[in-house]
Each structure stands twice: as C-alpha cells, then as structure tokens.
Amino acid sequence: MTDTATTYNYLLHLADNSMILGQRCGEWCGHGPVLEQDIALTNIALDLIGEARSLYQYAADLKGDGATEDTEAFLRDVLAYRNVLLVEQPNTDWAYTIVRQFFYDAFHALLHRELMNSTDQRLKEIATKTIKEVTYHLKWSSEWMIRLGDGTDISHEKMQKAVDDLWEYTGELFMPSAIETAAANAGIAPNLIDLKAEWNDKIKTIFEIATLSIPVSTYSQKGGKNGSHTEHLGFILTDMQFLQRAYPGAKW
Amino acid sequence: MNQKEWPLWEVFIRAKQGLNHKHVGSLHAADIKMAIENARDVYTRRLEGVSIWVVESKHLHASEPAEQDSLFEPAGDKIYRHPTFYDLPEELNHM
Numbered sequence: 447m448t449d450t451a452t453t454y455n456y457l458l459h460l461a462d463n464s465m466i467l468g469q470r471c472g473e474w475c476g477h478g479p480v481l482e483q484d485i486a487l488t489n490i491a492l493d494l495i496g497e498a499r500s501l502y503q504y505a506a507d508l509k510g511d512g513a514t515e516d517t518e519a520f521l522r523d524v525l526a527y528r529n530v531l532l533v534e535q536p537n538t539d540w541a542y543t544i545v546r547q548f549f550y551d552a553f554h555a556l557l558h559r560e561l562m563n564s565t566d567q568r569l570k571e572i573a574t575k576t577i578k579e580v581t582y583h584l585k586w587s588s589e590w591m592i593r594l595g596d597g598t599d600i601s602h603e604k605m606q607k608a609v610d611d612l613w614e615y616t617g618e619l620f621m622p623s624a625i626e627t628a629a630a631n632a633g634i635a636p637n638l639i640d641l642k643a644e645w646n647d648k649i650k651t652i653f654e655i656a657t658l659s660i661p662v663s664t665y666s667q668k669g670g671k672n673g674s675h676t677e678h679l680g681f682i683l684t685d686m687q688f689l690q691r692a693y694p695g696a697k698w
Numbered sequence: 699m700n701q702k703e704w705p706l707w708e709v710f711i712r713a714k715q716g717l718n719h720k721h722v723g724s725l726h727a728a729d730i731k732m733a734i735e736n737a738r739d740v741y742t743r744r745l746e747g748v749s750i751w752v753v754e755s756k757h758l759h760a761s762e763p764a765e766q767d768s769l770f771e772p773a774g775d776k777i778y779r780h781p782t783f784y785d786l787p788e789e790l791n792h793m
Contacts, residue, residue, distance in 0.1 A: 482725050482736035485736075485743075585735075589732070589735070593728070
C-alpha cells in the first residue's frame with residue numbers, strides 16, 4: 447500500500463467512527479430525557495460530525511477525482527464502512543447511550559492525544575482541535591456513569607446491564623486492522639496496543655466510583671474495521687444516505 | 699413541588715474577561731456539576747462566555763413588587779445624584 451492509500455484508508459476509518467456515533471447521538475434530538483440533556487447530546491453529535499467532516503474532506507482531497515466529503519460519507523455502502531462495531535450499536539435507552547459513549551470517549555480521548563504527535567501535519571491539526579471537544583465528552587459521560595451507576599437501585603441495574611451487553615464490543619477498539627498497523631508504521635497513527643492499559647485504568651477508576659463491575663469475559667466481537675458489520679449499520683446508512691441516494695448531488 | 703423534578707438553577711455568564719457575570723436564564727439540573735455542564739451546553743454554544751456561575755434559584759431573594767413605590771420612586775426626583783452636575787476638567791474625556 448502506498449503512503450497516500452494508507453493515509454486515505456486510515457482517515458476513512460477515523461471519520462466513519464465519528465460519523466456513525468454522531469448519527470446515533472443525533473437520533474436523540476427531540477427525544478432527550480430533559481431539554482438540557484437533549485441539547486448536551488446534540489452538541490456532542492455535532493462535534494463528532496464536525497470531526498468526521500474534517501477527516502472526510504482530507505480523505506477526499508487525497509483521493510481527488512471529484513471526491514468530496516459528501517461522496518465519502520453518503521455514497522459508500524455498508525461493506526465499505528470501516529467503523530468499529532461499538533459505535534453502531536443502538537441507543538436502546540439512556541443507560542446504553544451513556545455506556546457506549548463513555549467506552550468510546552475514553553478511547554477517543556487517548557487516540558487524539560496521540561494523534562497530536564502524528565507525522566501527518568493535517569491530521570495533527572484536526573487532532574489538536576478535536577482533543578478539546580473529546581475531553582469535554584469524556585467528562586460528560588464519566589459524570590453520567592457515576593451519577594447513574596451510583597444512583598438508585600434501578601439506575602444501577604440498568605447501567606450494569608448496558609455495561610454487560612456492550613463490553614464485548616470494546617476489545618475491537620484495540621485490535622489493529624492492517625490499515626491501522628500500516629498507519630502506525632508510517633508514524634501517522636499510534637500503536638493501539640499501547641493505549642489499552644491506560645484505557646483500562648480510566649474504566650476502572652470511573653467504575654469504582656460508579657460502583658459498577660467490569661465484566662470478566664474477554665470475548666470480543668470484531669470485524670467492523672474490515673467492513674463486517676452488525677445488522678444495525680445498514681439501517682443507519684439507509685436513514686443517513688437517503689437524500690443523496692434518492693436525489694443524487696442534491697444541495698441546500 | 700413534584701419531588702421528581704430536578705431543582706431550578708439561575709445561570710450567569712461572563713462574556714469576556716473584565717466584564718461582570720450577567721444573568722442569562724435558568725435551567726434544571728440534579729446537582730452543581732450537572733448545572734454547570736447544562737449551562738455550558740445550553741447558554742455558551744455560540745461563544746457567549748468565558749466563565750459560568752450557577753445558583754440554585756431557591757437561594758435568590760427578591761424585592762417585593764408591592765414595595766416598588768417606596769423602594770424606587772423616591773429616587774425619581776433626585777437628579778442631582780447623577781454626576782452630570784459636576785464641572786469636569788477637560789483632560790477627563792472618559793467619564
């Protein structure tokens with residue numbers, strides 16, 4: 447793989463993660479448990495989609511040939527998406543939404559801290575902007591983990607259930623795909639394995655305060671990074687891509 | 699009051715260094731941390747501020763609207779309290 451192809455594919459992987467999680471968070475718009483949290487989660491959705499846009503624009507510039515951020519986001523099908531399975535899992539309820547967000551934020555913050563040292567100048571600049579947003583996301587989701595984990599019996603039970611169900615999707619975050627390995631070798635990206643211990647520490651710290659238990663299972667679902675997705679992604683893309691599919695090139 | 703309702707908070711935002719915090723509105727939150735985060739998300743999305751204060755609304759005490767006459771009207775005919783009656787030296791341009 448040439449250096450440009452490596453960077454292009456790596457950018458798509460990063461962008462897809464943020465795009466799909468942003469889309470999931472956006473589904474809460476107008477349905478949040480209270481107005482203030484509806485706005486909070488919509489802000490996070492917009493941060494994530496904004497980050498995805500910067501990455502797609504960069505990827506489109508590398509690809510050339512008329513590619514734009516829109517062609518990358520709206521005209522690739524499920525098998526071409528490279529996001530991790532965690533971010534495409536359904537909102538289900540507030541507990542699942544918070545736990546999914548916390549697991550991802552803890553990873554996302556470490557990733558962008560490392561990407562600020564990327565040898566790729568443009569990616570470095572995107573990370574420098576993103577890290578501030580992600581730091582807030584992590585603070586927000588950590589506090590909800592604690593508030594509900596260490597809340598009432600019912601809130602604790604719901605949070606623990608969400609943790610138990612989503613845990614098997616966290617391992618994939620740290621299993622490098624061929625693209626990530628190539629990107630790490632090229633100095634563009636960090637070695638994911640180096641981030642895992644720190645991620646575990648963060649989870650452990652917050653779980654202790656939140657009185658939640660970390661599942662013992664080490665089984666991991668995987669495949670998203672190579673295009674093997676759960677059935678949920680197809681439905682997300684159907685919603686997200688409808689307009690560009692039905693009215694190709696539509697603008698507003 | 700419905701016990702399941704989160705308490706109400708008043709939000710004050712400082713637009714930039716050197717200015718006072720100004721009251722911008724209110725919101726519901728379960729605790730102090732959530733109140734500040736909610737204020738950040740609801741009232742500073744368009745770069746409105748650099749600092750946030752929140753106060754639980756129950757801690758604010760207001761003057762009685764019925765006492766408006768005795769509290770505020772007496773100041774109405776005392777225009778000499780405005781500093782415009784003083785002759786200022788010319789060098790003081792910014793009073």
